[in-house]
Amino acid sequence: MPAFINDTFIPADDAKLHVSDLSMQRGYAVFDFFRTVNGRPLFIDDHLERFFSSAAAMHLPVNKTKEELIRIVQQLLQQSSLPEAGIRIMLTGGYSPDTYTPASPNLIITCNPVKTATAADFEKGFSVITYEHQRELPHIKTINYAMAVWLQPFLKEKKADDVLYHYNNIITEFPRSNVFVVTKEKKLLTPARHMLKGITRKKVLSLAADVLVTEERDIHLEEVYNAAEIFLSSTSKRLMPVVQIDNIVIGEGKPGVITRELYRRFLEKEKNQ
């Protein structure tokens, strides 16, 4: 399997950085992640647009155009013999001379087998818990998921599939997914700020506009507990129903009709990209 570093295709095993890179010195790096469907990168324009936006927000020059990155990704996919792949593009703060000041960024692109949620996963849904936490620089896709990884033993203890962050009782996001709430009045709500705007979230909002009223706004935990349906959205999970949150069962513990309809439309869109 091949990888790409700065200007060179390399074997994936050689995709290494020296410890003086600011990603390891100071957690300073951005990335994006997308997958293929029938061998073609899904929503690559949106992902690369966000990647450039993350890099700019972190004051890191990309030194490649979007077209150049697309060509590199296509070459990686051709060289890898994967039926479907997950592609990760990372840009770091570079080899800092003083372990603190950004230097010339390192660009690393890897592609690996990718696992997506199955239809059975969808039917089962997720049981989640809430946790009070506001991510730093939430609008930028940095590599900082320390809190999410740190919470894993706690999730295991609570037998939860994922954790929904809130701050002052206003929900924001899951560590790697966005959250949607269908109210009993059949409105689709999703947070508008203090979180990362996912590409799947964007597609869901666009699809949902044909189905029901959508609102991007602050959502109080009380509204979540009283929801008709809840689901999360992400690249690898597409739409995933949330059937329990904290100790409250949502929609009789089964995927709701709106979630199911949006999921159906998303699968169709994905297939016809």
Add this chain to the structure above:
Amino acid sequence: MPAFINDTFIPADDAKLHVSDLSMQRGYAVFDFFRTVNGRPLFIDDHLERFFSSAAAMHLPVNKTKEELIRIVQQLLQQSSLPEAGIRIMLTGGYSPDTYTPASPNLIITCNPVKTATAADFEKGFSVITYEHQRELPHIKTINYAMAVWLQPFLKEKKADDVLYHYNNIITEFPRSNVFVVTKEKKLLTPARHMLKGITRKKVLSLAADVLVTEERDIHLEEVYNAAEIFLSSTSKRLMPVVQIDNIVIGEGKPGVITRELYRRFLEKEKNQ
């Protein structure tokens, strides 16, 4: 110059990790940093104690005893021909099979030339600004300094040497240093929570107990603006006077007598370790 990775001494240039390490995937790693004085590691027991405590708090097993780490550090120092060195020990979340779940940690120890603040730096002091921010998991020495690095262009624009974090007007710490405030009543204050407890901070508190009353407690920004003296403490800066904060000049813009006395005592302690 040599380095150490997991169980092996290697040339420093080979101190690399594969991009699948959780430090680069999710910013999941802890570290500690100390320096030598006359070739001997300064306060190594305190630093290693904190390193073990950080690792435990992040659910990462060290797989080495303190004595083993001390021996490795001593061998590194012998093999390097540095007059004085900065030693960095890092423990990461390891090569995760799913880019999210911690695996067997990677341990990397490097030693490099170290620059400490000079007597002239002390006389000049620091001009700093305040910024509202609460670090995540502040009691653990993780690699996450993304906010600090991100703020560098802002500091440059403001011509500031460093940034003091506060949250709801209660000060906590500088990104890499602790903060001390000498009140006009000659009390020494330093925050007690929501920050990382530095080793230099610990030594200063111990030295200061012979000189004046010390209090570890929440400190309001108003108290900072009305301080007789302010200084910061860190491994590479020892004690550094803060002579300006935001637009307010502290102590006529010169190092204060208490700061100077504590600095003198610290240099003595360091020399006689």
